[in-house]
Amino acid sequence: MNITKETDSMRTRIDFSEILVHATEYVQNINAFLQDQVQSFEPEIQELIEYCLVKGGKRIRPLLVYFSGVSEDEAAMEDLVKLGAIIELVHMATLVHDDILDDASVRHKRESVYAKYGASVAVLLGDALFSHALKLAAEFPTVDICREVAASTRTVCAGEIHQTFERGEVELSLEKYYRAIEMKTAELFRVSCFLGAKLGGYPADYTKAVGQFGYHLGTAYQIFDDYADITGDEDRFGKTLNTDLLRGKYTLPMLLLFEAIEVDTRQKILDQLNIDKYVPVKEITELMSFYEIKGKVIEHFERQTSAAEQLLVPHEDKMPTARLRDILHFVSEQIRVLT
Amino acid sequence: MNITKETDSMRTRIDFSEILVHATEYVQNINAFLQDQVQSFEPEIQELIEYCLVKGGKRIRPLLVYFSGVSEDEAAMEDLVKLGAIIELVHMATLVHDDILDDASVRHKRESVYAKYGASVAVLLGDALFSHALKLAAEFPTVDICREVAASTRTVCAGEIHQTFERGEVELSLEKYYRAIEMKTAELFRVSCFLGAKLGGYPADYTKAVGQFGYHLGTAYQIFDDYADITGDEDRFGKTLNTDLLRGKYTLPMLLLFEAIEVDTRQKILDQLNIDKYVPVKEITELMSFYEIKGKVIEHFERQTSAAEQLLVPHEDKMPTARLRDILHFVSEQIRVLT
Numbered sequence: 001m002n003i004t005k006e007t008d009s010m011r012t013r014i015d016f017s018e019i020l021v022h023a024t025e026y027v028q029n030i031n032a033f034l035q036d037q038v039q040s041f042e043p044e045i046q047e048l049i050e051y052c053l054v055k056g057g058k059r060i061r062p063l064l065v066y067f068s069g070v071s072e073d074e075a076a077m078e079d080l081v082k083l084g085a086i087i088e089l090v091h092m093a094t095l096v097h098d099d100i101l102d103d104a105s106v107r108h109k110r111e112s113v114y115a116k117y118g119a120s121v122a123v124l125l126g127d128a129l130f131s132h133a134l135k136l137a138a139e140f141p142t143v144d145i146c147r148e149v150a151a152s153t154r155t156v157c158a159g160e161i162h163q164t165f166e167r168g169e170v171e172l173s174l175e176k177y178y179r180a181i182e183m184k185t186a187e188l189f190r191v192s193c194f195l196g197a198k199l200g201g202y203p204a205d206y207t208k209a210v211g212q213f214g215y216h217l218g219t220a221y222q223i224f225d226d227y228a229d230i231t232g233d234e235d236r237f238g239k240t241l242n243t244d245l246l247r248g249k250y251t252l253p254m255l256l257l258f259e260a261i262e263v264d265t266r267q268k269i270l271d272q273l274n275i276d277k278y279v280p281v282k283e284i285t286e287l288m289s290f291y292e293i294k295g296k297v298i299e300h301f302e303r304q305t306s307a308a309e310q311l312l313v314p315h316e317d318k319m320p321t322a323r324l325r326d327i328l329h330f331v332s333e334q335i336r337v338l339t
Numbered sequence: 340m341n342i343t344k345e346t347d348s349m350r351t352r353i354d355f356s357e358i359l360v361h362a363t364e365y366v367q368n369i370n371a372f373l374q375d376q377v378q379s380f381e382p383e384i385q386e387l388i389e390y391c392l393v394k395g396g397k398r399i400r401p402l403l404v405y406f407s408g409v410s411e412d413e414a415a416m417e418d419l420v421k422l423g424a425i426i427e428l429v430h431m432a433t434l435v436h437d438d439i440l441d442d443a444s445v446r447h448k449r450e451s452v453y454a455k456y457g458a459s460v461a462v463l464l465g466d467a468l469f470s471h472a473l474k475l476a477a478e479f480p481t482v483d484i485c486r487e488v489a490a491s492t493r494t495v496c497a498g499e500i501h502q503t504f505e506r507g508e509v510e511l512s513l514e515k516y517y518r519a520i521e522m523k524t525a526e527l528f529r530v531s532c533f534l535g536a537k538l539g540g541y542p543a544d545y546t547k548a549v550g551q552f553g554y555h556l557g558t559a560y561q562i563f564d565d566y567a568d569i570t571g572d573e574d575r576f577g578k579t580l581n582t583d584l585l586r587g588k589y590t591l592p593m594l595l596l597f598e599a600i601e602v603d604t605r606q607k608i609l610d611q612l613n614i615d616k617y618v619p620v621k622e623i624t625e626l627m628s629f630y631e632i633k634g635k636v637i638e639h640f641e642r643q644t645s646a647a648e649q650l651l652v653p654h655e656d657k658m659p660t661a662r663l664r665d666i667l668h669f670v671s672e673q674i675r676v677l678t
Contacts, residue, residue: 042497044504097466101459119458120440123465124500127436130466131493134473138486146485147477154470158381161463165383 014329019063022323026066029081030059034088037136041128048125052113053092060327061087064192064217067323068210069200079199083145086133087192090153093129094160096122101164102243145195152191159183168248170258170270177252181222182215189218197320206315210324213311217328220304224335226251227297231285231338245279253288253297260291298335305332353668358402361662365405368420369398373427376475380467387464391452392431399666400426403531403556406662407549408539418538422484425472426531429492432468433499433523435461440503441582484534491530498522507587509597509609516591520561521554528557536659545654549663552650556667559643563674565590566636570624570677584618592627592636599630637674644671 020027034053041049062084069080099114100122114122130153137149163180166172194211202210229244230253244251250258258266265287272280288294308328312321359366373392380388401423408419438453439461453461469492476488502519505511533550541549568583569592583590589597597605604626611619627633647667651660 042500042504045500097462100462120503123436123439123462124496124503126462127465127469127496128493128500130469131489131496134489135486135493138477138482138489141482143477143480143482143485146473146482146489150470150473150477150485154467154474157463157466157470161381161384161467164459164463165381 014326014333016058016330019323019326019330022326023063023066026062026070026077026081026084027059029077030062030084030088033081033085037085037089037132041132045121045125045128048113048117048121049128052096052125053089053129057088057092059084059088060221061091061188061192063327064189064214064324065196065199067320067327068193068196068214069198069202070320070323071200071202072319073201076200079140080196082136082139083195083199084192086136086145086149087188089129089133089136090149090156091188093126093133094156096126096129098160101160102247102249144198148191148195152187155183155187159185159187163249168274170250170266172250172255174252174255177255178219181226182219185222185225186215186218189221190215193217193324200320202318202320206318209311209315210320213308213324213328216304216308216311217331220301220308221331223252223297223301223304224331224338227253227294227301227335228338230254231288231294245273246277248274252300253293256293256296257284257288257291260293261287294338301335302332353665353672355397355669358662358665358669361665362402362405365401365409365416365420365423366398368416369401369423369427372420372424376424376428376471380471384460384464384467387452387456387460388467391435391464392428392468396427396431398423398427399560400430400527400531402666403528403553403663404535404538406659406666407532407535407553408537408541409659409662410539410541411658412540415539418479419535421475421478422534422538423531425475425488426527428468428472428475429488429495430527432465432472433495435465435468437499440499441586441588483537487530487534491526494522494526498524498526502588507613509589509605511589511594513591513594516594517558520565521558524561524564525554525557528560529554532556532663539659541657545657548650548654549659552647552663552667555643555647555650556670559640559647560670562591562636562640562643563670563677566592566633566640566674567677569593570627570633584612585616587613591639592632595632595635596623596627596630599632600626633677640674641671 031054035050038046038049038054065084065087066080069076096113099112100119112122113125117125134146134150134153137146140146159180159182162176163184166176166180169176190211191214193214194207197207197210226244229251243249245254269280269284272278305328309325312324315321370393374389377385377388377393404423404426405419408415435452438451439458451461452464456464473485473489473492476485479485498519498521501515502523505515505519508515529550530553532553533546536546536549565583568590582588584593608619608623611617644667648664651663654660
C-alpha cells in the first residue's frame with residue numbers, strides 16, 4: 001500500500017475549472033438537457049424546477065458519469081448526457097426532500113424550496129423530480145439503466161431512513177454511520193461511474209472498478225460534507241450549517257469527539273443542543289482542536305480516497321482515468337481548507 | 340347511445356365479496372407478495388410499511404390488473420401479482436404523501452402515518468414505497484412495464500401538483516377539475532388495466548380498449564370519492580372527511596354548487612371555510628339538496644361509467660370482460676348510497 005505516496009501526489013493544488021475544461025461540451029449539453037426538461041414539468045412548477053435544477057450545484061455526479069464513460073467514440077455522448085441528467089434529477093429530488101427532514105432554510109446559496117414554499121410544495125416537487133428521472137431512465141432501450149437507477153434510488157431512500165431513525169443516537173457506531181452514508185451518498189456516486197463506463201462501452205472489469213472508485217469517492221465526499229457542516233462557513237458552502245447537530249444527526253467528527261471527551265462534557269454539549277437549542281460552536285471548535293479530531297477525520301477520509309485511487313491503478317491505459325483522478329484530487333483537497 | 344339501458348342494468352345490487360370470489364387466489368397471492376416485500380424494507384420502517392401496506396385498502400387497482408389480464412393460461416399469474424403489487428405500492432406512496440398535503444389524520448380507518456409519525460417519516464416512507472415500486476417494475480425482463488409505470492407515476496405526481504396549485508380557486512373550470520383527477524386517479528387505473536391485459540397476452544385492440552375502460556372507471560371513481568368527501572360518513576369511509584373544503588380544494592359537487600348559488604351565499608360559505616376554519620355542513624347539505632347537486636354529480640359520474648361500459652362491448656368474447664363489468668357495476672352503485 002502506497003498511502004503516503006498517493007496522499008502526497010494529491011497535495012498538488014487543482015482548481016475545479018481545470019476539471020471543467022475537459023468537459024466543456026458535456027456540461028453545456030447537460031445544462032441544455034436539464035433546461036429542456038423544465039418544459040416537460042407542469043407550468044405551475046416550472047419556475048421551481050428551474051430554481052432548484054438549472055442553477056444549482058457543481059454537477060459532480062454528471063461529471064463522474066462523463067469522465068467514467070468518455071472515449072474516442074463520440075456516439076455515446078447523448079447517452080452520457082441523459083444519464084448524467086437522470087442522476088442529477090434523483091440527487092436534486094433527495095435534496096428537496098432532505099430540506100424538509102432537516103428543516104433547512106438555505107441551499108445552493110439561496111433559500112431552500114422548503115423554506116420558500118413550504119413542506120407541501122417540497123414534497124410534490126421532490127416527487128416530480130424522482131418520477132421524471134425514472135421516466136427518463138425507462139426511455140433507454142434496454143432495462144438495465146432503469147434497473148440500476150431504480151435500485152440506487154431505493155438505496156438512497158433507505159440510507160435517509162437509517163440516518164433519520166438514528167437521530168439522537170449519541171453512541172452511534174462508526175459502522176452504522178458508514179452504512180448510512182454509503183447508502184445515502186456513495187451509492188449514487190457508484191452508479192454514476194458504473195453506468196457511465198457501461199454506456200461508454202468499456203469492459204466489465206473496468207466498469208466494476210470504476211463503480212467501486214465512485215463508491216469510495218462518494219464516501220469520502222460525504223465525510224467531507226459532514227465535517228464542513230460542523231466547521232465550515234455558510235457563505236462558502238452556500239447552505240445552512242450546523243443543522244445536523246440541532247437535529248440530533250451526529251456525524252463522524254462529533255462521534256469521534258463524543259468518543260474522546262469526558263461523559264460530563266458530552267452531557268453539557270448535548271443539553272445545550274437539545275434543551276437550549278443552541279450550538280456551542282466555540283466550545284466544540286476548541287474541543288475538536290484539543291482532541292485533534294480533524295486529523296482523525298482526515299484519516300477516515302484518506303482511507304476512502306486511497307482506496308479509490310488504488311482502484312484506478314490497473315486501468316491507467318483507459319482514457320477516463322486521468323480525469324477521474326483529477327476529480328478525486330479536487331475532492332481530496334477540499335477537506336484541508338476547512339478549519 | 341344507450342345510456343338509459345346501461346344505467347338500468349347497473350342498478351342490480353352487487354356486493355364486493357361477489358367480485359372477490361373470482362379472485363380469491365390472486366388476492367391471497369397479492370397479500371403474500373406484499374407481505375414478503377415488508378422484509379426488503381429497512382428494519383426501522385418495516386412496521387410502518389406493514390401498517391400502511393399490508394392491512395389497508397380494497398386492492399381495487401390490483402383487482403383491475405388481474406381481471407384485465409386473467410385468461411385460461413395460468414402462467415401469467417406471477418406477473419399479474421407482481422404488477423398489481425407495484426401499482427398498489429405507487430398508490431400507497433401517493434396516499435402517504437397526500438396526507439401531508441391534506442393535513443389528514445385518518446386513513447383506512449386508522450391514524451394516518453403523517454398524523455402518527457410526523458411529516459419527516461411520511462416523506463421518507465412515501466419515497467421508499469415509490470422507489471421500491473420502480474425497482475420491482477425494472478425487474479421485468481423488458482423495459483415496457485418500467486416505462487409505463489414510471490410515466491404513470493410521473494403523471495400522478497403532475498396531477499397532484501395541478502390540484503395543489505389550484506387550491507382556493509373558487510371558479511376552477513370543470514375542464515381543469517377533470518384534468519387533475521384524470522392525471523391523479525384515472526391514469527393509474529388505466530395503466531392497471533392496460534398492463535394487466537398486456538401481461539395476460541391479449542391483443543393490442545383489447546389492451547387499448549381496456550386501458551380506456553380503466554381511465555373512465557378511474558375518473559368515475561374519483562368523482563365518487565370527491566362527492567363522498569363532502570357528503571359521506573367518516574366511519575363508513577374510514578378517512579378524514581371535509582378535508583378538501585378546509586384546504587381550499589373545491590371538487591365537482593362544490594364547483595357545481597358554487598355555480599348554482601348566489602354570489603353572496605357563496606361568499607358566506609367561503610368566509611366560514613377560510614376565516615372561521617369551519618365547514619357549515621348543515622347549510623351545504625341543504626343547498627346541495629335544494630339545487631339538486633347530487634343529480635348533477637351523478638350525471639357526470641354516469642357519463643364516465645357509460646363510456647367505460649361501451650368500451651367493453653366489442654370485447655364481450657374475452658374472458659375478463661364479465662369481471663370488469665362487475666367492478667364497474669360495484670363502483671356505479673357506490674355513489675347512490677351516499678346522501
